[in-house]
Amino acid sequence: MAHVSQPILIYERQVGRLHYGLSTESYKEALGTVMRRNMLGLVIAMALMIGLIVSASVHLNRRIKPLIDAAEGLAAGDLSARVRHSATQEDSQDELAYLSRVFNQMADAVQERMAESEARRAEVIALNDQLERRVRERTADLQEMVSGLETFNRAVSHDLRGPLGGIAGLATMASQALERSNDATLARKALPAIARQASTTESMLNSLLALARVGESDVHCTQVSVQSMTSEIIEQLSLSRPGQSMPQIVVNDLPGVQTDPALLRPALLNLIGNAVKFSGRTAQPVIEVGALRDDGGAFHTFFVKDNGPGFDRAAAELLFTPFVRLHAEQFEGHGVGLSIVRRAITKLGGRIWAEGQPGVGASFYFTLPKPKQDETAGPSKAARQAAGDESVPVAARQQHIA
Structure with missing residues (x-):
């Protein structure tokens, strides 16, 4: 107990003293209550602060994780990696949203540049391939030209x-x-x-x-009906042989092609004309013009077969050399026709080869690229018969003309 004494003054005259006591236990108890309440408030405030910090950290991590994932994906080579946000976040104007939009713009620019780079790289590769192909073609043309000049010199001199x-x-x-x-x-x-x-x-x-x-000559491609062209060539050969019989010519169904008719016509004319000439001394001459069954490849394969004198397989490549004639004593000619055929077919993007057997006949095969679109469907059978393109009527017509 604490005791305190204080004088009592009336008109500046002390009339007595006031004595009172203060209990320290009550003070200490009140002070402890206040301190406990303050400590509790402090703890609650710290807990709230920690909770706010943790909540803010979780929220920040949740928002920044898409940016981290997108950056890691872009660094790993995924050019489609972007920061994905909800509509609310996309409309936000805070720094993180701005950083995400800038990142997406940067990724779009990188993807666009990479696409342009890949396109240029593909163009360069295509140009290199085209250049190499042209070099090979020009080299082959030069080799053939040199060979032709040598043959020409021999022909001129002989x-x-x-x-x-x-x-x-x-x-x-x-x-x-x-x-x-x-x-x-x-x-x-x-x-x-x-x-x-x-x-x-x-x-x-x-x-x-x-x-x-x-x-x-330059190549100018258009849609060509090989069926009609073959019939016209056979008609032309018939008219050029007045008084002479034509062999039986069987023309099978022929697909249409996208090619240059100015180059294809002399090739077919020489092949069919040679077949007519070389089978002329056969007892029953037969010529067949047709195409192999479509195997789904990039080329059509045509053929012209005859039952003439044929040739040795070892001499097959010599047939296409200018001024080389395997039957010079038996048949007229200069040995240039098959050279024209090979040069024309090569310029059209195909190739030609020959198969034969002495005394049995010869077969000439050549390929032509298929058209880009499916335009190979020919006319109907009735239309071909009306036009004179069916195989049997063609043969019959040629025999009738002869």
Whole structure:
């Protein structure tokens, strides 16, 4: 107990003293209650602060995790990695939302640049492939040109020398006869021989010009009906052989192609014309024109077969060499037709090869690229019959014309 004494003054005159006591136990008890309440409040405040900090941290981590995941995905090579937010977050204007939008813009720019880079890389690869293909084609053309020039030199020095020498010799002989006796009889006899020699020379030069035209012409592709073209060629060959019988020609169904008719026509004309010529001495000549069954590849394969004298398989490649003739003594010609065929088919993007057997016949196969769209469906059977394109009617018509 604490005791306190204080004087009592009235008009500045002490009239007595006041004595009172204060219990310290009550004070201590009140002080302890206050301190306990303060401590409790402090603990509650700290708990609330920690809870707010944890909540804010969780919320921040939840919002920043998509950004971290997107950054890791982009670093790993996933160009489609983006920061995904809800609509509320996307409309937010805080720093994290701004950072996410900037990141997505950066990822879009990176993806666009990478796509452009890949496109340029693909273009460069395609250009390199195209350049290599053109180099191979030009190299093959140059090799063929060199080979053709060598053959041409031999032909000029050998084949043309004979007719030109004959013309010169006959002309000299006729001129000398006219100078000696002014006798035109010998000159008149020499003129037909000179004309024949000149015609032979002209025919050979025309063959050389045809071979040169095929090699120099540009390719202009269009949709071509091989069926109709074959029928026209057969008709042309029939009209060019007045008084001569035509062999039986069987034309099977032929698919349409996307190609240059100006190059395909001379190729078919030479193949079918050769078949007609070489099978002409066979007792029952038969020629077949057709196409192999479509195997789903990128090319159509056509063929022209005959039952003529044929050839040795070892000489198959020589057939396409200019001025090389395997049956020079039996059949007329200059040995240029198959060279024209190979050059034309090669320019059209295909290839040609030959198979044969002596005394059995020859078969020539060539390929042409398929059109980009499915345009190979030919006309109906009734339409082909009406146009004269069905295989049996074609053969019958040719025999009738012959």
